[in-house]
Amino acid sequence: TPLSHIRNFSIVAHIDHGKSTLADRLIQQTNTVAERDMKAQLLDSMDIERERGITIKANTVRIDYLAQDGETYVLNLIDTPGHVDFAYEVSRSMRAVEGSLLVVDSTQGVEAQTLANVYHAIEADHDLIPVLNKIDLPASDCDRVAEQIEDVIGIDASGAIAVSAKTGQGITETLEAIVKHLPAPKGDRDAPLKAMLVDSWYDSYLGVVVLVRIMDGVLKKGDQIRMMQTGARYGVDRIGVFRPAMQVVDELGPGEIGFINASIKQVRDTKVGDTITHDKKPADKPLPGFKPSQPVVFCGLFPVDSAEFEDLRDAIEKLALNDASFSYEMETSAALGFGFRCGFLGLLHLEVIRDRIEREYDIELITTAPSVIYHVFMKDGTQQDLHNPADMPDLTYVDHIEEPRIKATILVPDEYLGDVLKLCQDRRGIQLDLTYAGARAMVVYDLPLNEVVFDFYDRLKSVTKGYASFDYQMEGYRQDNLVKMSILVNDEPVDALSMMVHRDRAEMRGRAMCEKLKDLIPRHMFKIPIQAAIGGKVIARETLSALRKDVTAKCYGGDATRKRKLLEKQKAGKKKMRQFGKVEIPQEAFISALKMD
Numbered sequence: 001t002p003l004s005h006i007r008n009f010s011i012v013a014h015i016d017h018g019k020s021t022l023a024d025r026l027i028q029q030t031n032t033v034a035e036r037d038m039k040a041q042l043l044d045s046m047d048i049e050r051e052r053g054i055t056i057k058a059n060t061v062r063i064d065y066l067a068q069d070g071e072t073y074v075l076n077l078i079d080t081p082g083h084v085d086f087a088y089e090v091s092r093s094m095r096a097v098e099g100s101l102l103v104v105d106s107t108q109g110v111e112a113q114t115l116a117n118v119y120h121a122i123e124a125d126h127d128l129i130p131v132l133n134k135i136d137l138p139a140s141d142c143d144r145v146a147e148q149i150e151d152v153i154g155i156d157a158s159g160a161i162a163v164s165a166k167t168g169q170g171i172t173e174t175l176e177a178i179v180k181h182l183p184a185p186k187g188d189r190d191a192p193l194k195a196m197l198v199d200s201w202y203d204s205y206l207g208v209v210v211l212v213r214i215m216d217g218v219l220k221k222g223d224q225i226r227m228m229q230t231g232a233r234y235g236v237d238r239i240g241v242f243r244p245a246m247q248v249v250d251e252l253g254p255g256e257i258g259f260i261n262a263s264i265k266q267v268r269d270t271k272v273g274d275t276i277t278h279d280k281k282p283a284d285k286p287l288p289g290f291k292p293s294q295p296v297v298f299c300g301l302f303p304v305d306s307a308e309f310e311d312l313r314d315a316i317e318k319l320a321l322n323d324a325s326f327s328y329e330m331e332t333s334a335a336l337g338f339g340f341r342c343g344f345l346g347l348l349h350l351e352v353i354r355d356r357i358e359r360e361y362d363i364e365l366i367t368t369a370p371s372v373i374y375h376v377f378m379k380d381g382t383q384q385d386l387h388n389p390a391d392m393p394d395l396t397y398v399d400h401i402e403e404p405r406i407k408a409t410i411l412v413p414d415e416y417l418g419d420v421l422k423l424c425q426d427r428r429g430i431q432l433d434l435t436y437a438g439a440r441a442m443v444v445y446d447l448p449l450n451e452v453v454f455d456f457y458d459r460l461k462s463v464t465k466g467y468a469s470f471d472y473q474m475e476g477y478r479q480d481n482l483v484k485m486s487i488l489v490n491d492e493p494v495d496a497l498s499m500m501v502h503r504d505r506a507e508m509r510g511r512a513m514c515e516k517l518k519d520l521i522p523r524h525m526f527k528i529p530i531q532a533a534i535g536g537k538v539i540a541r542e543t544l545s546a547l548r549k550d551v552t553a554k555c556y557g558g559d560a561t562r563k564r565k566l567l568e569k570q571k572a573g574k575k576k577m578r579q580f581g582k583v584e585i586p587q588e589a590f591i592s593a594l595k596m597d
């Protein structure tokens with residue numbers, strides 16, 4: 001295909017504004033898929049993605065479109081990951097295309113996440129086509145939303161296309177706009193091969209599949225290729241495009257997007273953003289902007305039933321095959337036995353992996369407190385990266401500690417602004433900006449990542465009844481007064497509950513934690529002290545009194561329902577216990593204790 005007849009684009013949208021539905025419509029209207037094969041939401045292939053309504057893996061489709069000018073164009077849609085944890089992956093996908101459809105739900109308006117992805121698109125020099133979706137709904141207000149796009153994003157929305165991805169209205173206009181308003185890709189067929197590695201995943205039949213965008217040169221079956229960042233060499237076994245099912249082709253030329261198979265053993269051998277070139281006639285330099293992906297949130301995963309450790313290892317190894325950004329190493333904890341310390345790109349990533357282990361592999365897990373990476377500066381001038389609060393060196397040798405900070409952008413209706421400001425302030429946030437767009441405020445905060453990893457999303461959702469949208473980016477490290485707080489149950493330290501906290505907030509957090517644990521740990525036949533300590537100093541303490549022989553005695557005999565409930569509760573609590581010295585702690589205590597209200 002000549003460059004002039006190719007258009008590459010992505011769709012930028014907030015979750016639920018209709019990205020997948022629109023993509024399906026574009027595919028359907030261009031007859032890319034036979035009607036009978038048309039499954040709802042073709043692009044979200046994994047169950048878990050569908051269930052949670054998020055798109056994790058970038059997917060792609062090639063559409064042939066016969067335009068009104070009588071010419072047939074090849075339209076390549078790259079579906080970008082829809083979550084903040086995958087900011088780097090999003091930025092690479094954006095570099096692989098020349099333009100974006102900016103889809104905004106015309107009954108809702110612009111959200112924080114839309115903004116973040118728009119910034120990625122603008123950074124990649126995209127032309128943006130605003131698309132106002134869901135015009136079939138009575139609440140649709142295109143004028144208001146177009147105005148908001150101009151105010152908040154600062155792009156011209158006068159030519160915005162009114163669309164209903166549901167009824168198909170405006171789809172032809174969208175396809176025409178892609179052809180007319182987005183630039184054709186550039187590239188030199190005769191130059192040495194330069195292809196960007198956009199994404200990769202493991203396919204049980206084909207092995208590792210690599211999604212590439214050809215910048216210069218031509219890639220053919222049988223070519224010897226080299227990854228410029230990792231230096232690895234491979235022979236290309238298969239080349240193809242997605243329609244959206246895989247279709248083998250002979251070659252991919254400049255401007256084209258497709259996949260290759262090349263006897264690559266594992267997904268971790270492929271790095272998003274790497275440059276693929278010919279081994280014999282390489283490009284002189286790689287594409288700019290490559291960044292190895294770095295986990296930012298760590299936590300321990302332990303099987304509830306220690307007999308399932310090998311199953312857990314198996315599950316983790318399999319998941320890691322398909323996810324290069326997920327790291328793990330074996331960990332042993334005095335309290336929890338054998339497990340793994342795992343690194344994730346962010347909280348959502350953590351949740352997805354944890355869910356998959358529990359659901360697909362049927363292993364019940366204990367998840368320890370998520371932790372970020374602290375930079376610990378020692379008095380002797382050396383520096384360590386602390387991934388696990390349990391490994392915190394003795395304070396007498398520590399000079400100072402730095403923690404990662406984020407820049408958070410929150411969009412919220414006016415009436416909830418006060419609650420949001422309070423929440424950010426409570427989490428040691430520093431306000432950077434506050435502006436208004438219509439009836440909504442946009443606040444920008446500098447926040448410590450560790451205050452966000454526990455339950456910030458949950459709290460934000462609950463204080464704003466779900467109306468706030470949130471996005472963040474990493475902002476580097478800063479020194480603060482941080483200490484490790486240990487929790488002792490019956491005088492035994494419980495590693496899995498130790499955490500890094502700000503000194504000024506340690507007492508409060510310690511007290512809250514002890515109170516919670518007091519409710520979460522069932523009573524035993526003896527008295528159990530529950531303490532929070534910094535170094536050797538106890539900063540909070542609760543005592544769980546000893547159990548009386550008859551647990552129902554305090555119910556005064558009368559209320560039978562209450563009695564039964566209490567006994568049932570006890571029985572349920574018994575199921576998932578871990579033994580800590582002489583004390584049994586239920587599994588949910590680990591998660592609940594770490595949530596702050």
Ligand code: GTP
Pocket residue numbers: 013014015016017018019020021022044052053054055082133134135136137163164165166167
């Ligand atoms: P993620 O995949 O989670 O990012 O969401 P998405 O942006 O892909 O949204 P999706 O296409 O899943 O649409 C979200 C919901 O809006 C679904 O229930 C769709 O059926 C509905 N929807 C999408 N487009 C339209 C539309 O034009 N009109 C109406 N009434 N509903 C729509």
